[in-house]
Amino acid sequence: MRHLLNINHLALYALYIPTLLCAVLPFEPIQKFISSEQQAVKKFRDLQIGELNFIHTTDTHGWLGSHLNEENYDATWGDLISFVDKLRQNVIKENDLLLIDTGDKHDGNGLSDATIPNGLNSTQIFNEMNYDLLTLGNHELYVEDNTVLEFYETASNPKFKGKYVSSNVEFIKEDGSKVPFGSKYRYFTTKNKDLRILAFSFLFNFERANQRATVTPVANALKQEWFKEVTKTYSRDDVDVIIVFGHLPVSDPENREINHLHSKLRHNYPNTFIHYFGGHTHIRDFVSLDNKAYGIQSGRFCETVGFSSVDDVKKESPVVSRRYIDFNLDSFMHHAKVKNIDDFDTELGLTVNEHIKELREDLNLTTVFGYVPSTYYMYNKPLSSPHNIYNLLTTKVLPRLVSDRPDVIAESGGRIIMINSGSIRFDLHEGPFTTDTKYTISPFSNTWNYIKLPLELAMQIESYLNGMGPILTLNVPGENRRHCPFVNDKSLPKGYTTSDDLGCEGDDTLHRSEHEYRIPNVVQSIDIINEDAKTIDFVYYSFIQPYVLEALNDLNEDQNIVDHEFSEQDCKIYGGASTKDLLREYIISLGNKSGNSINI
Numbered sequence: 001m002r003h004l005l006n007i008n009h010l011a012l013y014a015l016y017i018p019t020l021l022c023a024v025l026p027f028e029p030i031q032k033f034i035s036s037e038q039q040a041v042k043k044f045r046d047l048q049i050g051e052l053n054f055i056h057t058t059d060t061h062g063w064l065g066s067h068l069n070e071e072n073y074d075a076t077w078g079d080l081i082s083f084v085d086k087l088r089q090n091v092i093k094e095n096d097l098l099l100i101d102t103g104d105k106h107d108g109n110g111l112s113d114a115t116i117p118n119g120l121n122s123t124q125i126f127n128e129m130n131y132d133l134l135t136l137g138n139h140e141l142y143v144e145d146n147t148v149l150e151f152y153e154t155a156s157n158p159k160f161k162g163k164y165v166s167s168n169v170e171f172i173k174e175d176g177s178k179v180p181f182g183s184k185y186r187y188f189t190t191k192n193k194d195l196r197i198l199a200f201s202f203l204f205n206f207e208r209a210n211q212r213a214t215v216t217p218v219a220n221a222l223k224q225e226w227f228k229e230v231t232k233t234y235s236r237d238d239v240d241v242i243i244v245f246g247h248l249p250v251s252d253p254e255n256r257e258i259n260h261l262h263s264k265l266r267h268n269y270p271n272t273f274i275h276y277f278g279g280h281t282h283i284r285d286f287v288s289l290d291n292k293a294y295g296i297q298s299g300r301f302c303e304t305v306g307f308s309s310v311d312d313v314k315k316e317s318p319v320v321s322r323r324y325i326d327f328n329l330d331s332f333m334h335h336a337k338v339k340n341i342d343d344f345d346t347e348l349g350l351t352v353n354e355h356i357k358e359l360r361e362d363l364n365l366t367t368v369f370g371y372v373p374s375t376y377y378m379y380n381k382p383l384s385s386p387h388n389i390y391n392l393l394t395t396k397v398l399p400r401l402v403s404d405r406p407d408v409i410a411e412s413g414g415r416i417i418m419i420n421s422g423s424i425r426f427d428l429h430e431g432p433f434t435t436d437t438k439y440t441i442s443p444f445s446n447t448w449n450y451i452k453l454p455l456e457l458a459m460q461i462e463s464y465l466n467g468m469g470p471i472l473t474l475n476v477p478g479e480n481r482r483h484c485p486f487v488n489d490k491s492l493p494k495g496y497t498t499s500d501d502l503g504c505e506g507d508d509t510l511h512r513s514e515h516e517y518r519i520p521n522v523v524q525s526i527d528i529i530n531e532d533a534k535t536i537d538f539v540y541y542s543f544i545q546p547y548v549l550e551a552l553n554d555l556n557e558d559q560n561i562v563d564h565e566f567s568e569q570d571c572k573i574y575g576g577a578s579t580k581d582l583l584r585e586y587i588i589s590l591g592n593k594s595g596n597s598i599n600i
């Protein structure tokens, strides 16, 4: 979790805002925008095919229509469908290939988030993939409508009968009865190698599910009767491979959920090969839990297709391998051993791509509002850099906030505007700024509150919150267990240089490393008009209010600046546009400064 307050909780506040179609700029659709940075030559690392092979997706968050401003991730969901088909046909052949997804399909992209309920159409597109095993993530459990949609459209879809597995989540039906969210487990035999597989799926201990679902902590689920029965029915002699795929991280030094799960499974199956598939923390990762147990995690946002394989799976020393495939056509065609695009596309792949295009148009996601002159990064530039997105927000965007309430401004000595860094989800890429960009940068619709505060107190909140313990810590990306060399080779394209338990060569494409900087929990924009004024307006996302109040009371208890205990009564609605709308207005204000033609 690289996000403040576990950013996933913010999704709870993601409501649909009707799109205002003002100021649409007249761009000529001529040719695809190409980022100059991505012209470098590609070098690939090949897949190592085993008797049992896996394709793994996770945390797609609605990014089924590719990354329009990022050449490196230019493939769509339809392309992935074609890739899997061609890979099977040309490369896997008489071996086995299983397709697995580990959830989080909403919140992050207009394709999923611009409909009511969110995911209405993107779910259909997602479900065109012929998964062998699939499940849900926490983002399917925040809002009731999402949960109902997921249960009826996907978990209960005849296409996925038996294949949709959830071992520790229950759905609550209209009549109040509780049923498993799909199957509790799946036992099956693979098509080509006759491997007997027992599969479970666990969601991490998620405590904010809406009233239509319940999550049983993994440790409790393993003590339940059904689990005892399954392990009795399918004993160690009936199982060649155990697959545990779920929405939980494969490296979890804090809660160690996967480690507890593994020791329990090892108790029942001391010598069986176990493969874990994880998600949620949005990283590329591969762990070795013992010499017959491994786990892969395959990134986020359709930037990565995870591949892993195992050979000699029934022998004493199985051979495993993994690759993180960049979600682009070059990689797909390379690994599927297809030379030209006409041999690559399948009928279903093309149909799905057509559907994505139609949906994007129906939802007006292609509407171009302006042009982003250069890329603004979350982690790859320091906060002090003008190319950092938080720097852009605090210096250029947040100052544009105007309260709905004229009385607020009249009597103020100035204001501070604070946001949590976790509310921003993605880099703002050079290129056209569309309706979709708004959803990708910040899928949440924040509301602003404010408190009148003495300047002296207001000025201390930031450092208080940024120094705060576990609930507010950010995971620094790249802070992995291993330390792989920083790759500086300018001839390589920028991208992931992953380090995992198997080493430094997991990425399918050789990349140049990017610097990563630690970003604080909160950032703020300060505008003090009158240093002598008694009070200023401290404006913040309503979402972080409990933390602001905690900071205020803690600071004031030590320093006695005011004779007052702060509570919700002190917090008032400030109003004004959301950050994503302020950002859009800022981009519009820049005008069309690009000489490039764009076609999206």
Ligand SMILES: *[C@@H]1O[C@H](CO)[C@@H](O)[C@H](O)[C@H]1NC(C)=O
Pocket (backbone or CB within 6 Å): 120, 121, 355, 358, 359, 362
């Ligand atoms: C989206 O879903 C609605 C409701 O099922 C349907 O009427 C509409 O045609 C769909 N649009 C697209 C582009 O799939």
Ligand SMILES: *[C@@H]1O[C@H](CO)[C@@H](O)[C@H](O)[C@H]1NC(C)=O
Pocket (backbone or CB within 6 Å): 019, 021, 362, 363, 364
């Ligand atoms: C898309 O734009 C058209 C034309 O401006 C409008 O009629 C339609 O309601 C919009 N659709 C959505 C989903 O915003």
Ligand SMILES: [Zn+2]
Pocket (backbone or CB within 6 Å): 059, 061, 104, 137, 280, 281, 282
């Ligand atoms: Zn996620």
Ligand SMILES: [Zn+2]
Pocket (backbone or CB within 6 Å): 008, 104, 137, 138, 139, 247, 279, 280, 281
């Ligand atoms: Zn998640």
